[in-house]
Amino acid sequence: MNPHGIRAFAPGRVNLIGEHTDYNEGLCLPFAVERGITVTAELRDDGRILSPDLADDDPYLRGATEELRASGIELSACTLAVKSDLPQEAGLSSSAALCVSLVLALNAVVRRDPPPPLELAKLCQRIENDYTGVETGLLDQLASILGEEGRAVRLDMRSLEWRQVDLELGDHVLAVLDSGSSRSLAESGYNERREECRRAAELLGVDSLRDATDPSELPDPLDRRARHVITENERVDAAVRALQAGDHEALGELLDASHRSLRDDYEVSVPEVERAVEACKDAGALGARIMGGGFGGSVLALFPPGAEPPSGSLRVRPSRGARAL
Ligand code: GLA
Numbered sequence: 001m002n003p004h005g006i007r008a009f010a011p012g013r014v015n016l017i018g019e020h021t022d023y024n025e026g027l028c029l030p031f032a033v034e035r036g037i038t039v040t041a042e043l044r045d046d047g048r049i050l051s052p053d054l055a056d057d058d059p060y061l062r063g064a065t066e067e068l069r070a071s072g073i074e075l076s077a078c079t080l081a082v083k084s085d086l087p088q089e090a091g092l093s094s095s096a097a098l099c100v101s102l103v104l105a106l107n108a109v110v111r112r113d114p115p116p117p118l119e120l121a122k123l124c125q126r127i128e129n130d131y132t133g134v135e136t137g138l139l140d141q142l143a144s145i146l147g148e149e150g151r152a153v154r155l156d157m158r159s160l161e162w163r164q165v166d167l168e169l170g171d172h173v174l175a176v177l178d179s180g181s182s183r184s185l186a187e188s189g190y191n192e193r194r195e196e197c198r199r200a201a202e203l204l205g206v207d208s209l210r211d212a213t214d215p216s217e218l219p220d221p222l223d224r225r226a227r228h229v230i231t232e233n234e235r236v237d238a239a240v241r242a243l244q245a246g247d248h249e250a251l252g253e254l255l256d257a258s259h260r261s262l263r264d265d266y267e268v269s270v271p272e273v274e275r276a277v278e279a280c281k282d283a284g285a286l287g288a289r290i291m292g293g294g295f296g297g298s299v300l301a302l303f304p305p306g307a308e309p310p311s312g313s314l315r316v317r318p319s320r321g322a323r324a325l
Pocket of ligand 1: 020
């Protein structure tokens with residue numbers, strides 16, 4: 001029963017290309033997927049905010065309530081049912097979807113419009129950083145919030161401007177395949193890469209690697225880390241051009257090039273991910289690459305008409321972003 005009709009939905013995301021660029025003030029090209037997390041709120045009268053689906057000390061719920069209160073919002077007591085149709089740990093950013101849907105639902109309970117996209121994304125990023133201890137960029141949150149059907153969003157993480165880009169796939173299919181690797185190193189490896197990028201920028205005398213042009217003077221592995229960021233930013237705009245031209249072959253090649261760069265220069269791949277990439281290529285993918293933070297997780301691949309993605313793959317298509325329902 002939900003007599004008050006308070007529901008909010010936030011989708012997971014896929015990043016088409018532009019990986020490990022967000023925290024380097026670079027470019028990304030994600031889209032929101034169809035699946036996500038739905039939070040349904042029922043009012044209660046005992047002053048508490050809780051969820052039968054989350055632990056009492058769940059950091060996302062605690063973060064959402066504390067951050068909203070800190071921003072001056074007087075929240076109302078409620079029970080929050082949290083339902084997800086996103087595969088967990090598959091690199092589709094279920095945690096960003098949880099944050100965004102909780103914040104939207106808590107706002108809806110007190111009949112407030114949600115904050116504007118950038119403010120909402122930053123609030124959710126603070127929840128991840130400060131309450132779960134995971135450093136993230138803004139990619140996942142903005143992708144979940146800004147999603148539009150049939151479009152990817154080109155994010156410029158320096159100006160914090162975005163532009164919707166038509167993602168017409170025709171009979172081509174984008175699918176994600178979970179590598180099955182537990183991502184045990186994910187957190188430490190991710191934070192180490194961020195630190196390496198900071199050091200590389202410092203040695204080059206630039207504010208961020210967005211401004212780097214020639215990494216050749218840097219010591220190894222910082223030169224390779226910087227080269228990944230520089231070339232990946234270029235690939236994002238090349239992908240936008242490929243989409244505008246309807247050139248799926250070119251898009252596939254860019255996915256492959258991104259993967260090589262993430263594997264060899266950025267070193268965030270693991271054997272299970274390599275096997276998943278190979279399985280996609282064997283199935284006829286035009287391109288396949290590791291997606292998200294790396295050290296495990298999922299692979300994204302583009303399949304031409306007629307090709308059958310490997311079993312266990314999840315077909316993804318650009319869909320509408322987060323909203324109160
Ligand atoms: C994770 C982070 C994002 C981004 C990606 C890598 O998904 O949450 O902010 O840094 O890794 O592109």
